[in-house]
Amino acid sequence: xxxxxxxxxxxLPIKGLKLAACSAGIYKKQRPDLALIACELGTTVAAVxxxxxxxxxxxxxxxxxxxxxxPSFLLINAGNANAGLGKAGYDAAIETCNYxxxxxxxxxxAILPFSTGVIGEPLPVDKICNAIPGLLEQLSEDNWLDVNRxxxxxxxxxxxxxxxxxxxxxxxxxxxxxxxxxxxxxxxxTMLAFxxxxxxxxxxxxxxxxxHAVNRSFNRISVDGDTSTNDACxxxxxxxxxxxxxxxxxxDTAVEFREAITDICVYLAQAIVRDGEGATKFVxxxxxxxxxxxxxxxxxxxxxxxxLVKTALFASDPNWGRILAAIGRAGLENPDIRKIxxxxxxxxxxxHGELSPxxxxxxxxxxxQKEEITITVDLNCGTESQQFWTCDxxxxxxxxxxxxxx
Amino acid sequence: xxxxxxxxxxxLPIKGLKLAACSAGIYKKQRPDLALIACELGTTVAAVxxxxxxxxxxxxxxxxxxxxxxPSFLLINAGNANAGLGKAGYDAAIETCNYxxxxxxxxxxAILPFSTGVIGEPLPVDKICNAIPGLLEQLSEDNWLDVNRxxxxxxxxxxxxxxxxxxxxxxxxxxxxxxxxxxxxxxxxTMLAFxxxxxxxxxxxxxxxxxHAVNRSFNRISVDGDTSTNDACxxxxxxxxxxxxxxxxxxDTAVEFREAITDICVYLAQAIVRDGEGATKFVxxxxxxxxxxxxxxxxxxxxxxxxLVKTALFASDPNWGRILAAIGRAGLENPDIRKIxxxxxxxxxxxHGELSPxxxxxxxxxxxQKEEITITVDLNCGTESQQFWTCDxxxxxxxxxxxxxx
Numbered sequence: 001x002x003x004x005x006x007x008x009x010x011x012l013p014i015k016g017l018k019l020a021a022c023s024a025g026i027y028k029k030q031r032p033d034l035a036l037i038a039c040e041l042g043t044t045v046a047a048v049x050x051x052x053x054x055x056x057x058x059x060x061x062x063x064x065x066x067x068x069x070x071p072s073f074l075l076i077n078a079g080n081a082n083a084g085l086g087k088a089g090y091d092a093a094i095e096t097c098n099y100x101x102x103x104x105x106x107x108x109x110a111i112l113p114f115s116t117g118v119i120g121e122p123l124p125v126d127k128i129c130n131a132i133p134g135l136l137e138q139l140s141e142d143n144w145l146d147v148n149r150x151x152x153x154x155x156x157x158x159x160x161x162x163x164x165x166x167x168x169x170x171x172x173x174x175x176x177x178x179x180x181x182x183x184x185x186x187x188x189x190t191m192l193a194f195x196x197x198x199x200x201x202x203x204x205x206x207x208x209x210x211x212h213a214v215n216r217s218f219n220r221i222s223v224d225g226d227t228s229t230n231d232a233c234x235x236x237x238x239x240x241x242x243x244x245x246x247x248x249x250x251x252d253t254a255v256e257f258r259e260a261i262t263d264i265c266v267y268l269a270q271a272i273v274r275d276g277e278g279a280t281k282f283v284x285x286x287x288x289x290x291x292x293x294x295x296x297x298x299x300x301x302x303x304x305x306x307x308l309v310k311t312a313l314f315a316s317d318p319n320w321g322r323i324l325a326a327i328g329r330a331g332l333e334n335p336d337i338r339k340i341x342x343x344x345x346x347x348x349x350x351x352h353g354e355l356s357p358x359x360x361x362x363x364x365x366x367x368x369q370k371e372e373i374t375i376t377v378d379l380n381c382g383t384e385s386q387q388f389w390t391c392d393x394x395x396x397x398x399x400x401x402x403x404x405x406x
Numbered sequence: 407x408x409x410x411x412x413x414x415x416x417x418l419p420i421k422g423l424k425l426a427a428c429s430a431g432i433y434k435k436q437r438p439d440l441a442l443i444a445c446e447l448g449t450t451v452a453a454v455x456x457x458x459x460x461x462x463x464x465x466x467x468x469x470x471x472x473x474x475x476x477p478s479f480l481l482i483n484a485g486n487a488n489a490g491l492g493k494a495g496y497d498a499a500i501e502t503c504n505y506x507x508x509x510x511x512x513x514x515x516a517i518l519p520f521s522t523g524v525i526g527e528p529l530p531v532d533k534i535c536n537a538i539p540g541l542l543e544q545l546s547e548d549n550w551l552d553v554n555r556x557x558x559x560x561x562x563x564x565x566x567x568x569x570x571x572x573x574x575x576x577x578x579x580x581x582x583x584x585x586x587x588x589x590x591x592x593x594x595x596t597m598l599a600f601x602x603x604x605x606x607x608x609x610x611x612x613x614x615x616x617x618h619a620v621n622r623s624f625n626r627i628s629v630d631g632d633t634s635t636n637d638a639c640x641x642x643x644x645x646x647x648x649x650x651x652x653x654x655x656x657x658d659t660a661v662e663f664r665e666a667i668t669d670i671c672v673y674l675a676q677a678i679v680r681d682g683e684g685a686t687k688f689v690x691x692x693x694x695x696x697x698x699x700x701x702x703x704x705x706x707x708x709x710x711x712x713x714l715v716k717t718a719l720f721a722s723d724p725n726w727g728r729i730l731a732a733i734g735r736a737g738l739e740n741p742d743i744r745k746i747x748x749x750x751x752x753x754x755x756x757x758h759g760e761l762s763p764x765x766x767x768x769x770x771x772x773x774x775q776k777e778e779i780t781i782t783v784d785l786n787c788g789t790e791s792q793q794f795w796t797c798d799x800x801x802x803x804x805x806x807x808x809x810x811x812x
Binding site: 051052053054055081083084085086087088089118119120305307308311312314315317319320321322324325327328329332335337350352353354355393394395397398399401402403 | 457458459460461487489490491492493494495524525526711713714717718720721723725726727728730731733734735738741743756758759760761799800801803804805807808809
């Protein structure tokens with residue numbers, strides 16, 4: 001069950017974006033597994049993709065198409081990652097784009113394909129193409145939730161957010177959806193996320209804003225330390241809200257817009273961790289007073305990726321020695337352990353690099369029994385502070401991943 | 407159960423080293439938990455310690471003592487790591503050294519302390535000191551196995567090796583013991599290992615040889631990617647075999663000796679992985695034709711630390727997409743995926759970066775059902791090849807680490 005995450009089914013439509021989802025039979029059992037998002041002419045699209053060198057065919061195709069044309073359609077399937085298949089995978093992705101392009105009279109470059117699911121099995125091109133005409137008929141501004149359901153894999157709940165923000169006297173709407181539960185580690189972006197807004201933003205600025213937001217959200221989460229081959233975060237700005245075009249970052253409007261996008265990405269990123277495979281705890285790592293951002297994130301990642309810390313969290317065992325050991329191997333440049341302090345929620349465990357005399361095991365136990373825990377590490381060697389989010393490691397993580405293909 | 411690892415109880419005594427072990431009551435339940443090794447005058451000792459910055463008090467003390475004197479005694483306890491306790495931990499380690507030194511009329515700097523077990527609990531100094539006189543009475547050349555039993559924590563079997571090697575017409579004896587099962591990741595040396603030999607080796611050369619061996623053995627294993635706070639590998643050369651002193655690396659004798667030590671370290675390192683917490687599979691990662699050693703080890707570590715690869719191994723599921731994804735995020739400098747090939751045992755799965763047309767799932771399944779598997783990654787971009795060893799990730803890993811302190 002997702003930790004402290006309820007389905008939010010009340011989503012704002014975004015003018016200029018129509019969506020549809022259906023069951024195309026990609027999964028053996030009947031469930032939604034194919035989705036389409038149509039962008040009205042004039043929509044600008046920003047994208048960030050996985051940096052895994054074995055990126056999937058749809059990632060390669062989507063990047064290429066983005067370089068060549070403005071997107072009209074996003075075609076997304078679950079149940080098959082179309083990865084690890086070389087030229088056959090590439091051809092399969094192109095074939096689905098061609099089919100949709102022919103039906104709609106657009107260029108294949110106006111279509112961005114996305115896939116998520118098992119690696120190494122041939123994409124069922126026929127099943128996808130057969131379902132496309134039906135999807136085109138169902139396109140509607142109200143189908144965000146259906147699309148989210150169609151792109152889930154081991155997720156147990158949808159991850160959605162809608163916001164209305166007043167920016168420069170104008171109401172702007174935002175809706176974002178995401179999937180992701182395993183193979184989650186920050187190296188942009190180990191999941192799929194699609195965010196729509198009716199703001200009007202120049203493509204270059206939109207890309208800058210998305211990268212800013214992703215670096216503060218999806219690049220700061222870990223479920224299992226594995227970076228997926230497929231993942232992408234897409235931001236679509238339709239320009240239908242009527243506010244002037246944002247074409248530079250030197251305005252209050254642009255900064256407010258960037259904040260709104262960052263907030264949405266942080267919410268969705270946290271939602272992925274809350275629904276991490278087998279997760280029973282949601283943990284915020286608050287790394288304070290580091291020398292620089294990189295140092296803070298190094299410490300956070302060492303704790304977040306530690307199977308020993310994660311199993312202790314699962315067991316509600318305040319085994320702080322494992323947190324200490326993780327910090328100790330994080331590769332700090334000029335470590336001075338006598339400055340380091342560690343807190344769980346507001347209780348100090350370590351001060352000046354050693355066990356606080358006031359700490360009691362029962363206090364620690366009480367905090368570790370909570371579903372949501374903040375671990376603060378104060379490095380006391382600089383002025384930079386950063387946050388990172390992770391979950392615990394349970395029997396269910398092993399079960400889910402041992403049974404994944406059976 | 408340890409994978410393909412039987413207890414070897416037939417250990418060679420090493421002239422010049424006497425050992426003893428007993429139950430000092432450090433563990434709640436009665437079991438051997440304290441050991442002593444006495445080195446005869448003239449023994450040279452080389453040591454490699456954990457690089458974790460939160461290294462335990464005994465590591466700090468042992469390093470300092472090694473700088474000041476030749477060791478006469480190694481005092482080793484299980485059940486308590488004496489880590490994370492700051493000055494109190496340091497004082498406790500010194501107190502045990504002082505006690506033993508006073509009894510034996512040596513300097514405290516001639517004693518090296520070692521601890522392994524739970525982090526953050528005060529070392530029971532009295533229990534240790536009370537047991538020391540009994541240990542001194544029992545010292546014998548034949549107690550290697552008893553010492554190994556006394557230093558185990560979550561290990562299920564002892565890890566021992568004895569060898570006799572003819573070097574320069576002379577028979578040299580070697581005996582090594584190790585412990586380690588969790589918190590195992592290569593950053594020297596995430597376990598305890600003690601190796602004795604009756605060769606005669608100058609201290610500087612002995613240190614060089616040990617570092618060479620450790621870099622090819624203990625620094626190439628991973629159970630869970632966590633680097634311990636406590637660990638150490640100690641090589642003691644008593645000089646009792648009668649062969650001339652090895653005082654340079656420019657002789658056949660020195661090179662043969664170094665090979666023997668490396669073989670012993672590789673055996674013990676593999677034994678630690680075979681007995682990894684919850685392990686049901688022993689996996690050799692053979693990374694071939696990389697640009698340099700670092701590149702090969704990067705790829706190996708990415709696979710070895712991947713919870714997704716490890717859970718697939720546990721499930722005997724040849725989910726090669728996860729191996730591919732791990733290589734893809736390893737951070738290769740100039741990756742050319744079209745050159746990469748992946749084999750499991752002798753079956754090719756990936757060639758030229760994509761699925762081999764000859765590969766069948768049933769072949770993969772048959773290999774992944776074996777207890778011992780070799781995963782070969784041919785990078786085809788250089789001439790360097792390196793090996794690395796890891797195990798799978800099972801329910802038992804979670805159970806062992808969730809229940810560790812209960």
